[in-house]
Amino acid sequence: xxxTPVRVPLSVLDTAPVGVNxxxxxxxxxxxxxxxxxxxxxxxxxxxxxxxxxxxxxSSSPAVVAAALGQxxxxxxxxxxGILLPNHSALVAAEQLSTLAALYPGRxxxxxxxxxxxxxxxxALGPPQGAADFPAQVADLLGYLRTETTGVPYxxxxxxxxxxxxxxxxxxxxxxxxxxxxxxxxxPFGFGHHFRPDNTLAALEVYRxxxxxxxxxxxxxxxxxxxxxxxxxxxxxxYLAGPAALTYLKTQEARHxxxxxxxxxxxxxxxEEHKAREQVLASQAVGGxxxxxxxxxxxxxxxxxxxxxxxxxxxxGPETVxxxxxxxxxxxxxxxxxxxxx
Numbered sequence: 001x002x003x004t005p006v007r008v009p010l011s012v013l014d015t016a017p018v019g020v021n022x023x024x025x026x027x028x029x030x031x032x033x034x035x036x037x038x039x040x041x042x043x044x045x046x047x048x049x050x051x052x053x054x055x056x057x058x059s060s061s062p063a064v065v066a067a068a069l070g071q072x073x074x075x076x077x078x079x080x081x082g083i084l085l086p087n088h089s090a091l092v093a094a095e096q097l098s099t100l101a102a103l104y105p106g107r108x109x110x111x112x113x114x115x116x117x118x119x120x121x122x123x124a125l126g127p128p129q130g131a132a133d134f135p136a137q138v139a140d141l142l143g144y145l146r147t148e149t150t151g152v153p154y155x156x157x158x159x160x161x162x163x164x165x166x167x168x169x170x171x172x173x174x175x176x177x178x179x180x181x182x183x184x185x186x187x188p189f190g191f192g193h194h195f196r197p198d199n200t201l202a203a204l205e206v207y208r209x210x211x212x213x214x215x216x217x218x219x220x221x222x223x224x225x226x227x228x229x230x231x232x233x234x235x236x237x238x239y240l241a242g243p244a245a246l247t248y249l250k251t252q253e254a255r256h257x258x259x260x261x262x263x264x265x266x267x268x269x270x271x272e273e274h275k276a277r278e279q280v281l282a283s284q285a286v287g288g289x290x291x292x293x294x295x296x297x298x299x300x301x302x303x304x305x306x307x308x309x310x311x312x313x314x315x316x317g318p319e320t321v322x323x324x325x326x327x328x329x330x331x332x333x334x335x336x337x338x339x340x341x342x
Contacts, residue, residue: 005296007331009339011045011309012038013081013225016058019258019315024058030317032072037321039076041328044339045109047081056258063096070104079109082172085137094144098163113172166216168342179207186214188221197283204303221306221340226284228310230326233288241286244313245277258315293330307339
């Protein structure tokens with residue numbers, strides 16, 4: 001039997017995937033259902049992603065989705081994974097996050113990111129902001145969130161409602177740039193292995209080596225986010241992963257909802273496309289239980305991640321619930337350890 005993964009906290013990153021037979025309303029309804037199920041399984045946190053200009057994704061407003069998740073659950077931490085600051089003002093982000101914290105005290109995480117791919121959206125709505133602006137935006141966000149503690153308005157402004165305690169802020173990224181910024185600010189770090197698996201080890205090494213303790217965190221803490229689709233067996237998992245794989249490899253398909261499972265299975269993959277698909281899936285945790293068990297063990301051993309966050313891009317609620325359940329079962333019957341709570 002393959003090596004059992006190290007027991008670490010498990011969490012969920014949800015994009016609310018939309019399919020041609022799976023509407024945004026169904027996708028967001030499934031998000032609430034899956035959050036309740038993740039809570040029952042003992043997962044630590046459940047985050048809503050932010051994506052734009054993609055009909056295959058319904059999570060364009062993570063703060064709004066997180067509010068619905070908080071209402072649908074009782075204990076699991078809810079949050080944003082993440083708010084992409086170049087698309088927002090720091091003051092508006094601070095007020096969204098402090099409002100969530102007031103609604104669900106002690107349960108909210110504030111995941112933030114840079115995401116160059118979404119800069120075009122920001123420039124269409126107002127002055128564009130890019131990589132050079134991001135550290136200043138993060139500093140502004142921290143300043144607004146700390147106003148209640150310092151008693152001094154930040155830049156003459158007060159974010160309402162006031163946020164008390166140390167900021168429950170996470171920096172997310174898929175590069176050494178984000179890792180270095182998280183380290184310098186002393187923030188927990190989430191790496192998007194599902195985006196850039198080739199950068200994972202380098203980014204985590206930079207983060208741990210350069211980490212500076214802060215009032216938020218006294219030692220480095222990092223999770224790795226990855227695509228996890230656990231089917232009944234390898235063949236079933238490849239069938240479930242087909243819509244996401246086809247959309248990922250054929251960028252023109254990203255302008256449409258995810259195809260059905262049968263449509264993806266019937267697609268005439270060229271040898272080059274088939275090879276690219278295999279390369280993408282091989283770096284993630286896609287397969288039957290034993291394959292996913294081995295992949296998670298490999299990733300945890302290689303990265304030393306403090307926590308794993310799984311995303312399951314499947315346009316079908318019951319199949320997503322079943323996949324998440326299989327992933328949880330790989331870690332045994334005992335309660336999972338709980339992850340960092342700021």
